[in-house]
Amino acid sequence: MTAETAIRVRGLRKAYGDVHVLRGVDLDVPRGSVFALLGSNGAGKTTAVRILSTLLTADTGTATVHGFDVAAQAAEVREVISLTGQFAAVDEILSGRENLVLVARLRHLKNAGRIADELLARFALADAGRRRASTYSGGMRRRLDVAMSLIGNPPVVFLDEPTTGLDPEGRMEVWRTVKDLARGGATVLLTTQYLEEAEHLADRIAILHEGRIIANGTLAELKQLMPAATVEYVEKQPGLEEIFLAIIGTAGGGREAARDGAAASDWKERR
Amino acid sequence: MTIRALGDTAVLTGRSLRHIVRSPDTIITTAVMPIAFLLLFVYVFGGAIDTGSGSYVNYLLPGILLITVASGIAYTAYRLFLDLKGGIVDRFQSMPIARSSVLWAHVLTSLVANAVSLIVVVGVALLMGFRTGAGVSSWLAVTGILTAFTLALTWIAVVAGLSAKSVDGASAFSYPLIFLPFISSAFVPTETMPGPVRWFAENQPVTSIVNTIRGLFAQQPVGDDIWAAVGWCVGILVVAYGCSAVIYRRRVG
Ligand SMILES: Nc1ncnc2c1ncn2[C@@H]1O[C@H](COP(=O)(O)OP(=O)(O)O)[C@@H](O)[C@H]1O
Numbered sequence: 001m002t003a004e005t006a007i008r009v010r011g012l013r014k015a016y017g018d019v020h021v022l023r024g025v026d027l028d029v030p031r032g033s034v035f036a037l038l039g040s041n042g043a044g045k046t047t048a049v050r051i052l053s054t055l056l057t058a059d060t061g062t063a064t065v066h067g068f069d070v071a072a073q074a075a076e077v078r079e080v081i082s083l084t085g086q087f088a089a090v091d092e093i094l095s096g097r098e099n100l101v102l103v104a105r106l107r108h109l110k111n112a113g114r115i116a117d118e119l120l121a122r123f124a125l126a127d128a129g130r131r132r133a134s135t136y137s138g139g140m141r142r143r144l145d146v147a148m149s150l151i152g153n154p155p156v157v158f159l160d161e162p163t164t165g166l167d168p169e170g171r172m173e174v175w176r177t178v179k180d181l182a183r184g185g186a187t188v189l190l191t192t193q194y195l196e197e198a199e200h201l202a203d204r205i206a207i208l209h210e211g212r213i214i215a216n217g218t219l220a221e222l223k224q225l226m227p228a229a230t231v232e233y234v235e236k237q238p239g240l241e242e243i244f245l246a247i248i249g250t251a252g253g254g255r256e257a258a259r260d261g262a263a264a265s266d267w268k269e270r271r
Numbered sequence: 272m273t274i275r276a277l278g279d280t281a282v283l284t285g286r287s288l289r290h291i292v293r294s295p296d297t298i299i300t301t302a303v304m305p306i307a308f309l310l311l312f313v314y315v316f317g318g319a320i321d322t323g324s325g326s327y328v329n330y331l332l333p334g335i336l337l338i339t340v341a342s343g344i345a346y347t348a349y350r351l352f353l354d355l356k357g358g359i360v361d362r363f364q365s366m367p368i369a370r371s372s373v374l375w376a377h378v379l380t381s382l383v384a385n386a387v388s389l390i391v392v393v394g395v396a397l398l399m400g401f402r403t404g405a406g407v408s409s410w411l412a413v414t415g416i417l418t419a420f421t422l423a424l425t426w427i428a429v430v431a432g433l434s435a436k437s438v439d440g441a442s443a444f445s446y447p448l449i450f451l452p453f454i455s456s457a458f459v460p461t462e463t464m465p466g467p468v469r470w471f472a473e474n475q476p477v478t479s480i481v482n483t484i485r486g487l488f489a490q491q492p493v494g495d496d497i498w499a500a501v502g503w504c505v506g507i508l509v510v511a512y513g514c515s516a517v518i519y520r521r522r523v524g
């Protein structure tokens with residue numbers, strides 16, 4: 001374990017009854033990087049994230065976050081992480097601002113009100129801040145959810161399928177947030193079903209399949225492993241979305257880079 | 272509990288109290304059924320029920336108060352269930368907060384909500400002619416017993432909320448608790464009941480609690496009933512709290 005490793009996972013196994021979800025997962029996430037855990041529905045991404053965020057205990061294997069063992073030093077791990085679960089976990093009866101103040105208080109921060117107002121502005125929720133979260137759209141709810149996770153600037157951020165169910169614009173916003181986080185020096189582990197999303201955001205990508213990591217590397221490294229058929233499937237993903245964005249005139253950008261097969265870093269430089 | 276646990280519990284209790292303030296109907300729904308029973312039994316059945324000297328509303332109120340609590344705690348199970356289902360408990364548990372604060376916040380909120388419902392029901396009873404000469408110490412004793420009873424039942428509600436698979440399941444557990452007072456000394460004296468029913472009525476928790484509160488309101492000696500009442504409340508509390516802790520640990524780690 002070096003100081004450069006934010007998350008280290010070795011031989012992680014988890015079964016629910018007879019369903020062996022994780023069958024020996026190994027991972028190393030360097031500090032300050034964006035790491036994508038890519039897998040289809042049911043691959044075990046949420047299970048892995050829940051173990052890393054101390055919500056679930058593994059059957060065997062070890063996982064450490066900033067050197068703290070997730071099982072034995074759960075309290076220390078919770079001090080350095082934040083979790084944005086697969087489904088937005090906001091309090092519907094409270095307003096957006098009250099949700100943020102609640103989390104700031106639970107993180108024992110002073111100036112909870114000021115922190116809330118700053119985040120509302122940053123996530124374009126200032127106008128809706130005093131409305132109940134139950135009146136929010138899916139995208140707004142997700143933004144609030146992510147904003148709640150960033151309170152206290154945790155150095156390690158888990159995002160479980162942060163863009164699933166969002167419209168293209170909502171997805172862009174989450175992508176921007178992830179990039180901001182990375183620029184701010186946080187380690188981000190995100191899960192996704194979309195290779196395209198991993199491509200755009202991640203420094204490294206690991207593919208979880210049938211309980212194991214079957215590929216792990218930078219985008220360039222993975223591209224060499226990829227059979228042509230997979231690439232074609234990925235090519236289809238942004239199609240509709242690009243049309244949509246073209247019609248509503250939002251500057252999405254970056255898609256061409258992916259199409260050219262250029263590395264994700266090209267895309268980053270454009271931003 | 273450490274200072275930090277108290278602070279976290281206070282923040283989370285503030286949150287769920289807001290839920291109640293924003294849906295005051297939960298307080299009203301809680302109070303409606305006991306008030307309906309009160310009206311029904313005092314003005315419809317009461318004339319045919321012989322409880323000896325004294326007004327029937329005075330006789331009836333203690334049992335009605337227990338029914339109020341039994342119906343009120345269903346909301347605790349309901350809110351806890353929704354919190355678990357909505358993922359907000361996961362969010363709290365992945366944060367550096369005291370582990371016990373999530374459940375205690377729901378429990379303290381239940382105490383406050385039930386206290387408000389109880390005050391409403393007592394207010395209606397006063398309008399219907401309920402009178403007591405109870406002094407401060409008797410009122411304190413009544414408050415203490417009702418608090419212990421609410422705490423005990425609330426921890427049962429926590430068990431229900433933690434283990435429920437559906438919203439309906441989360442509140443269905445309270446029905447037997449609501450009807451338990453009917454087979455007790457709450458509505459009619461137990462001497463009128465046939466053997467086995469009478470045995471059950473006299474040995475289940477509600478009767479000793481009802482008799483204690485009734486005695487305190489009537490300024491009569493409560494004898495052994497108060498110790499049985501306290502024993503039942505503490506016993507249920509300890510068992511339900513233990514079960515909650517085990518289930519909670521298993522469920523959210
Ligand atoms: N609590 C549970 N009990 C039983 N099976 C579960 C439970 N949670 C998840 N599973 C199963 O484990 C597998 C992996 O689930 P999950 O980690 O949610 O995958 P992903 O997030 O990649 O979609 C799925 O087959 C799912 O049905």
Ligand SMILES: [Mg+2]
Nearest residue numbers: 045046086161
């Ligand atoms: Mg998942």
